[in-house]
Amino acid sequence: MKKYFLTALATLVTVMANAQGKGVKVGYVDMEYILQKAPDYAEAKNQLEQKAQTWKQEIEVKKNEINKLKENLKTEKVLLTKELIEEREEEIAFLEKEMLDYQQKRFGPNGDLMIQKATLVKPIQDQVFNAVQDIGERMKYDFIFDKSSDMTMLFAAQRFDLSERVIRELTRAQKKEQLTKKQLKEQEKQDALDDMAAENPDQIERQKKLDEKKAAREKILEDRKKAAEEKKKAIEERRKQILEEREAKKSAKEVTKPEDKKEDAEGESAEDKKTTTAAEDKKAEAEAKKKATAEERQKLLDERKKALEEKRKKIIEDREKAKKEREEAQKKKTEENKTEQNKN
Incomplete structure (x- = not known):
């Protein structure tokens, strides 16, 4: 055991040394935890x-x-002969040995329980192994360790734990058998997003904020478009109403009697006056519409300008943050080099 521990320790040291040299990607899984969460493991365990x-x-x-x-022998012992007592004791010893043999057959190291456990659990273990292989190849990991194995892990950062990702992979694989082609494409897209989220959670958060801003802008534009359409519809209805009124008056004028010519003249004068008023109203409406359109356009330009300014500010902040992280990393590396030189 000591020899195995030293070998594992040497392997970890080598991995960490290489990681410092060329950026080796390392992760780990907890096989026991994964098996407990695996979809088919609970059923196998229940059986x-x-x-x-x-x-x-x-x-x-x-x-x-x-x-x-x-108990019977103990009670009847005083009434039995020596031969009968020995016979019963031999029978009891035989039954005890038979019971122990049966217990060993069922629960021994090579018993039925262990054999059937291996038979039921092995397919699930194979699924877990394949899922780990797929994740390692897809996410380009160099090493993936099993935390629950004999290799002692004195410390393991949570961000390197791939156990939950393996469980998601197993669940997806089980669901894919029941999905259509369209659903499979959507699932693959979601899988890619999940992998990106696990790999770079900050990027997902930034993308989420951008999507929310985009949705808000689209909603504003949609509301404006809807308001403009309603206004246009109201103007069209008003124009239609005016035309209908004119047609109605024109029809009434055609059927007017000769004796009503004077009244017609007065009516025509009133109609001309009303037509002039309608034209003025139409002109005022056009001016108001033009003004409202100009205001909407200016408001949209201001919002775009504000969004660009916020984006530029965010880019500058991200650059400053990245610069600070690089400086801290360089400082840390310099301190580690000094510590190493002092040790030497």
Whole structure:
């Protein structure tokens, strides 16, 4: 065990040394945790527990029978001959040995429980192994360790834990068998987003904020478009109403009697006056519409200018943050080099 621990420790030291030299990507999984969360593991475990419970009950029945024989022998011993006592004791010893053999057969190191456990669990372990292989190749990991194995891990940062990602991979693989082609494409797109989120959570957060801003801008534009359409519709209805009124008056004028010519003249004068008023109203509406359009356009330009300014400010902040991180990393590396030189 000591030799194995030293070998594992040497492997970890080598990995960390290489990581400092060329940026090796390292992750780990907790196989026991993954198996507990795997979709098919609970069912397999339940089957094993049911069989184990049945075997335990059988052993308990045998044990009760043996205890009953012992009690009977103890009670009747004074009445039995030496030969009968020895015969019963041999029978009890035989039953005890038979019970122990049965217990060993079911629960021993090479017993039925261990064999069936390996038979039921191995396919699930293979699925987990394949999922780890896929994640390692897709995310370009150099090493993935098993935290629950014999190799002692004295410390493991949570951000390098791939266990939850493996569980998601197993669940997706199970669901993919029931999906259509369209659903598969959507699932693959979501998988890519999940991988990107696990790889770079800050980028996902930034993308989320950008999407929210884009949705807000689109909603504003949609509301403006809707308001403009409603205004246009109201103007069209007003124009239609005016035309209908004119047509109605024109029809009434055509059927007017000769004796009503004077009244027609007065009516025509009033109609001309009303037509002039309608033209003025139409002109005023056009001016108001033009003014409203100009205001909307100016407001949109101001919002775009503000959005560009915020974006430029965000880019500058990100650059300053990245610069600061590089300086801190360089400072840390310099300190580590000094520490190493002092040790030497």
